[in-house]
Amino acid sequence: MDIRQKIKEDILNNQLPRGLPLRQTALSNRYNVSRIPIRDALLSLKADGWLSPHGKAGVMIPDLHWKEAEDLYLMRAELECLLFNMAFDLIGEQEVKQARSFLLELDQKNLPLISRGELNWCFHNALYKVAKRPTLQRVVEGLNAQAVRYLGFQYGPLGHREKSQNQHEVLLSFIERRDKSAALKHLRQHIEEAGVLLTNYLKKIKTE
Amino acid sequence: MDIRQKIKEDILNNQLPRGLPLRQTALSNRYNVSRIPIRDALLSLKADGWLSPHGKAGVMIPDLHWKEAEDLYLMRAELECLLFNMAFDLIGEQEVKQARSFLLELDQKNLPLISRGELNWCFHNALYKVAKRPTLQRVVEGLNAQAVRYLGFQYGPLGHREKSQNQHEVLLSFIERRDKSAALKHLRQHIEEAGVLLTNYLKKIKTE
DNA sequence: TAAAATAAAAATGTATACAAAAATAGTTTT
DNA sequence: AAAACTATTTTTGTATACATTTTTATTTTA
Numbered sequence: 001m002d003i004r005q006k007i008k009e010d011i012l013n014n015q016l017p018r019g020l021p022l023r024q025t026a027l028s029n030r031y032n033v034s035r036i037p038i039r040d041a042l043l044s045l046k047a048d049g050w051l052s053p054h055g056k057a058g059v060m061i062p063d064l065h066w067k068e069a070e071d072l073y074l075m076r077a078e079l080e081c082l083l084f085n086m087a088f089d090l091i092g093e094q095e096v097k098q099a100r101s102f103l104l105e106l107d108q109k110n111l112p113l114i115s116r117g118e119l120n121w122c123f124h125n126a127l128y129k130v131a132k133r134p135t136l137q138r139v140v141e142g143l144n145a146q147a148v149r150y151l152g153f154q155y156g157p158l159g160h161r162e163k164s165q166n167q168h169e170v171l172l173s174f175i176e177r178r179d180k181s182a183a184l185k186h187l188r189q190h191i192e193e194a195g196v197l198l199t200n201y202l203k204k205i206k207t208e
Numbered sequence: 209m210d211i212r213q214k215i216k217e218d219i220l221n222n223q224l225p226r227g228l229p230l231r232q233t234a235l236s237n238r239y240n241v242s243r244i245p246i247r248d249a250l251l252s253l254k255a256d257g258w259l260s261p262h263g264k265a266g267v268m269i270p271d272l273h274w275k276e277a278e279d280l281y282l283m284r285a286e287l288e289c290l291l292f293n294m295a296f297d298l299i300g301e302q303e304v305k306q307a308r309s310f311l312l313e314l315d316q317k318n319l320p321l322i323s324r325g326e327l328n329w330c331f332h333n334a335l336y337k338v339a340k341r342p343t344l345q346r347v348v349e350g351l352n353a354q355a356v357r358y359l360g361f362q363y364g365p366l367g368h369r370e371k372s373q374n375q376h377e378v379l380l381s382f383i384e385r386r387d388k389s390a391a392l393k394h395l396r397q398h399i400e401e402a403g404v405l406l407t408n409y410l411k412k413i414k415t416e
Numbered sequence: 417t418a419a420a421a422t423a424a425a426a427a428t429g430t431a432t433a434c435a436a437a438a439a440t441a442g443t444t445t446t
Numbered sequence: 447a448a449a450a451c452t453a454t455t456t457t458t459g460t461a462t463a464c465a466t467t468t469t470t471a472t473t474t475t476a
Contacts, residue, residue, distance in 0.1 A: 024458070034431045036244070039458085040251060047255050049346070056438060057458055071343035078286040135279035135354075138257070139347070146343075232428070242461045247428080264468060265428050 003031055004041040005114075008050060011061055012113050012152065021058035022051070049146045064150060066202035072147045073195025079140050080124065081188050087131035088180050096172055099126040103168055116155060117148035123168060127175070150198055158197055164190070211239055212249040213322075216258060219269055220321050220360065229266035230259070257354045272358060274410035280355045281403025287348050288332065289396050295339035296388050304380055307334040311376050324363060325356035331376060335383070358406055366405055372398070 007027070010016045022042065024035045031038070042059050045051045049068075054060035102123040106116065121144045128137055154160045167190040174183035215235070218224050230250065232243045239246070250267050253259045262268035310331040314324065329352045336345055362368045375398040382391035 021457090023456095025456095035458085036430055036432095040248075040429095043248065043252065044255060047252060049343070058438090067341060068343040071341055071347075074290060075287060075344065075347060078290065079283060082282060082286065133275060133279055135257070135276040136283065139279075139283060139351070143347070229427090231426095233426090243428085244460055244462095248459095266468090 002041075003033060003037050004044060006031060007041055007045060008148075009112070009114050011050065012149070016061060018061045018063065021054040021060050023058075048142065050149065064153075064202065066199045066206065069147075069150050069202055070195060070199040072143055072150075073191060073198065076140070076143050076147065077188050077191040077195065079136065079143065080128070080191060081184055083128045083131055083133060083136050083140055084187050085180075085184060086133055086136075087128050088175075088183065090130040091127055091175055092130075095126050095130055096175055099123050099168075099172060102126060103165065103172075106165060106168075113151045113155065114148065117144070117151050120144070120164075150202075153198055153201055154194065158201055160194060160197060164194065167193075210249075211241060211245050212252060214239060215249055215253060216356075217320070217322050219258065220357070224269060226269045226271065229262040229268050231266075256350065258357065272361075272410065274407045274414065277355075277358050277410055278403060278407040280351055280358075281399060281406065284348070284351050284355065285396050285399040285403065287344065287351065288336070288399060289392055291336045291339055291341060291344050291348055292395050293388075293392060294341055294344075295336050296383075296391065298338040299335055299383055300338075303334050303338055304383055307331050307376075307380060310334060311373065311380075314373060314376075321359045321363065322356065325352070325359050328352070328372075358410075361406055361409055362402065366409055368402060368405060372402065375401075 007016070016022065024038050024042070027038045027042075028035045042051060046053070046059050050061075051059040052062040102119050105111075106119045106123070111119075121141065124144070125137070125141070128140065131137070154164075167186070171183060171186055171190065174186055215224070224230065232246050232250070235246045235250075236243045250259060254261070254267050258269075259267040260270040310327050313319075314327045314331070319327075329349065332352070333345070333349070336348065339345070362372075375394070379391060379394050379398065382394055
């Protein structure tokens with residue numbers, strides 16, 4: 001597996017220090033590769049919002065912040081509805097079937113967070129991809145990837161797994177009935193609700 | 209100046225071959241640096257949508273496509289209105305003044321395209337930044353940076369410079385009158401109009 | 417002749433070595 | 447004692463060298 005992915009997992013599982021600078025040499029020892037691929041990974045993760053600058057040259061793992069979560073979910077709501085709207089008429093049985101298969105995988109317990117994030121994106125993307133809008137799709141994919149940093153709360157203290165799965169099912173049923181406006185409205189609510197729950201939780205634990 | 213920026217300029221000015229793979233060695237000779245910083249720049253530009261994959265490992269300069277332009281401007285319209293809405297009540301004389309100074313710079317003739325792109329972003333950002341929403345701002349900045357690839361059309365055959373400048377002025381006057389809903393509506397129209405003009409033009413020259 | 421397989425080449429990816437820059441510790445000065 | 451400067455150490459950035467992969471050209475086979 002590639003370094004970038006390993007670092008993301010280690011960030012999610014709190015295996016790397018938060019706030020302190022990540023040292024390329026230390027990471028190159030940890031993952032048994034030279035500094036070059038480490039450097040690549042750090043630059044790339046910084047560009048994707050998984051790392052932030054530390055001082056003039058270093059990078060660090062940024063804190064999770066309600067403002068970031070809120071922004072990510074606000075953007076997801078707007079852009080995914082835009083994309084879903086473009087896709088809707090082109091979604092066929094094929095896509096619904098594929099989406100359902102990802103849903104089934106998501107039902108597994110003890111799935112690593114990063115896999116949950118990927119599968120969740122695969123579900124949504126199975127519906128979006130028929131729109132054939134690569135640029136919009138790429139941005140939306142990036143937002144979903146960033147939101148993964150917050151998944152520990154959703155599947156942990158917020159216990160949002162079951163509700164989210166139900167909403168996914170309902171979305172598919174609206175699609176099968178070809179009820180576009182209901183599907184759109186439901187998708188927006190699905191995203192907004194997750195965002196509000198997460199944001200409020202983050203605000204709360206901040207003040208405590 | 210850093211390599212990344214130079215490559216962007218050379219892409220805009222058609223100094224590099226479109227569609228063909230960009231060879232790291234060739235670029236390292238062209239810019240008189242080793243392959244490592246070239247590689248960094250190519251990876252980073254690929255992540256930002258300025259380059260696309262070519263084959264299994266290489267990168268190339270992607271064609272300009274109406275679909276991409278349309279997506280970029282649709283996203284800009286949604287997200288910038290979101291951000292502007294958050295910023296509006298916090299925009300003071302300071303910010304309007306700063307925005308106007310960028311507008312003045314944009315009035316210069318014979319400004320390189322890449323500078324026009326930067327100044328245009330600076331104008332918008334001068335208004336957005338008071339919202340203090342780094343995540344949303346970063347995504348919007350990325351969209352603006354991608355849209356720069358299409359600026360050659362806007363300032364060339366479309367001759368959209370003057371109109372755009374007028375719209376910027378009108379936006380500032382709505383802000384000074386503290387007319388939020390008019391300002392918001394106008395910002396959306398400003399972005400959507402630019403998008404529609406660009407998209408239609410790209411569609412047209414495609415079929416000719 | 418076209419397709420598949422193989423061999424040669426050229427390109428990218430990674431490791432190590434070195435240069436430049438940044439961070440730290442120590443010293444001096446006020 | 448605090449601030450400012452200097453020297454040292456550490457860290458990142460870049461160059462060169464090597465390994466691996468990918469691409470291209472050639473040959474073989476159907």
